[in-house]
Amino acid sequence: MRFEFTSEDERFRAELRALLAANLPAGWTGPPDEADDADWALSQRMRKAIAARGWLVMHWPAEYGGQDASPMRNIIFAEEMAHHRAPGNDRFGTRMIGPVLMRYGSDEQKRKYLPDIAAGGIQWCQGYSEPDAGSDLASLKTRAVLKGDRFVVNGAKIWTSLAHRADMMFMLVRTDPGAPKHRGISMLLADMNAPGVEVRPIINMSGSHSFNQVTFDDVEVPVENLVGDLNNGWRVGMSVLNYERSGVDYVGWGQRAWDELAQFCREESGPDGRPLSADPAVRRRMAELDAELEGARLLTYEVAWHQQKGEAPAEVASMSKLAGTVANRNVLDYGMRLLGMYGVLEQGSAHAKLQGRFFKMRMYYTSGEILAGTTEIQKNLIAWRGLELPRV
Ligand SMILES: Cc1cc2nc3c(=O)[nH]c(=O)nc-3n(C[C@H](O)[C@H](O)[C@H](O)COP(=O)(O)OP(=O)(O)OC[C@H]3O[C@@H](n4cnc5c(N)ncnc54)[C@H](O)[C@@H]3O)c2cc1C
Structure with a gap:
């Protein structure tokens, strides 16, 4: 198997390098510190600059604001960004929940969230892991009970990267505790500013604040924020992992x-x-x-x-x-x-x-x-x- 880049790919690489040179501070060596407000502001500026070229979601289909770019083109983008230690890439929105919504989301969810992700205007976080559910994710316990037109969520997520910066979380919750463990799970989209959501920092061993513990105390999530079918969250949630x-x-x-x-x-x-x-x-x-x-x-x-x-x-x-x-x-x-x-x-x-x-x-x-x-x-x-x- 031989991998070769086309001349268009190489042109894209050169354009991306030029954009990075124009937007990164002189002498930038990175990596960015997500807890540092100046680095976070730089990350937002970079994201907008990349989004303005359509590159943030270039791997998405055109109907959702993408450019139908080949996965190889996307590899060039990710590799160059990483090589420059450039902030501004958005793995949770563009690589994870975006593609999930295209496949499983309702029309309303697509309309509401995909354009914001494409424009770099919303920060997502991923609420999968729990204190007692990591590798064995299906044993997660965060409970969501459907009451009328909303779910009421109680429980705790842990190691949640960027929860301290996020507007929304895509999360896996248990909606049927009586079902076999992979079958009673659903995916919800939760507003991180809703009453009852508390984000507590966890400082990692490099001294950085990158992930958090997030607790949910009677947090209300509207029923229209269910992604896919009720109790089908395992299939929905796993579909992000190959992207990740x-x-x-x-x-x-x-x-x-x-x-x-x-x-x-x-x-x-x-x-x-x-x-x-x-x-x-x-x-x-x-x-x-x-x-x-x-x-x-x-x-x-x-x-x-x-x-x-x-x-x-x-x-x-x-x-x-x-x-x-x-x-x-x-x-x-x-x-x-x-x-x-x-x-x-x-x-x-x-x-x-x-x-x-x-x-x-x-x-x-x-x-x-x-x-x-x-x-x-x-x-x-x-x-x-x-x-x-x-x-x-
Ligand atoms: C920097 C960082 C960011 C993260 N960000 C997020 C995030 O944004 N959202 C989120 O939901 N989670 C996040 N995580 C959590 C991550 O997904 C879990 O840490 C991971 O899945 C492992 O789970 P655990 O920590 O509970 O370890 P455990 O599952 O308890 O594993 C402990 C040890 O046992 C081993 N082990 C476990 N089961 C098996 C098995 N079946 N066979 C062989 N060995 C096994 C593991 O390999 C590991 O060495 C993040 C973690 C880190 C470190």
Whole structure:
């Protein structure tokens, strides 16, 4: 299989790079801090600038405001955004709930939400995980009871990324506690400003506020905010996961880290006074990491190639997620090794190398192998669906 970009694809890449250069602050190295108001404002500006070109939802069908762009074109977009560590990409709206609404949403839901997502005017968050329901998501307990024309929701969601910035949450709730656990679940669209919704920050180990715990205390959700049929939420909710399980962002981030590390090796001397880049052991490990990134990148292209043909093999998406997150982590791990004791110094320290970024990124991107299904869960899926091994 050979993946090639057309000259139009390359033109698009150049236009995107020009837009990023024009809108990112001079010397921007990222990554953005979602809790920082200035970074969040930049993220909003970037999103609007991207939306104004129609690129935010270019993979959507034209009837919903998209450009029917090929999945390969979309890969270029995501990879470039990640390589620039650019804020403004919107995975929850454009990649997750948008496509779900196109497939399962009512006409009114499509009319109400899709144009806002396409214009970059609404922030969504994903309310799936709960304190006792992560990998085993179907054991979720947040309860929604239909009373007249509204659901009354009680329970707690956890690890909810961007809940502190979100206008709306697409959430899975239990609507029939008597049914087998996969069958009594529904998807609702909840207003994050409704009375009874409380968002509490959780600070992750890199020191950032990126996710939250969200509690629901008698929160009312209008019945028209049910997506798909009542008690059919498992099928609806799972349909977002293949969109979520793409390693392409991780390949973009990993490649940028590799590039910065290569530059560091050219500029920094080892104990023998020669640049690190002249050390055969360093060269060999950097070459291995480069090959690993390339392998992961090709898997993300393979996912897009399947999507282009209208197929969506879950095991290939799982392989791509696994390879991308592990490659990114391996680059950051090697970076920490090369930086040695300097690597743990934070931004602002006079002796910090690469502005203390690698340490923060290594802490932050640990999450890649947990979110959207852990590495172990991806391996299970590859074994069951790809290799058709028995479930034990
Ligand atoms: C940065 C970050 C952002 C997130 N954002 C969101 C979000 O926006 N919305 C949301 O709903 N959730 C979000 N999550 C939650 C994420 O989906 C869960 O953390 C993930 O599904 C794992 O669930 P858990 O944390 O409960 O771990 P558990 O399911 O308790 O797993 C614990 C360990 O057991 C292993 N394990 C569990 N079951 C199996 C099995 N069957 N076979 C082999 N090993 C197994 C796991 O691999 C893991 O190592 C986020 C998580 C992170 C880290």
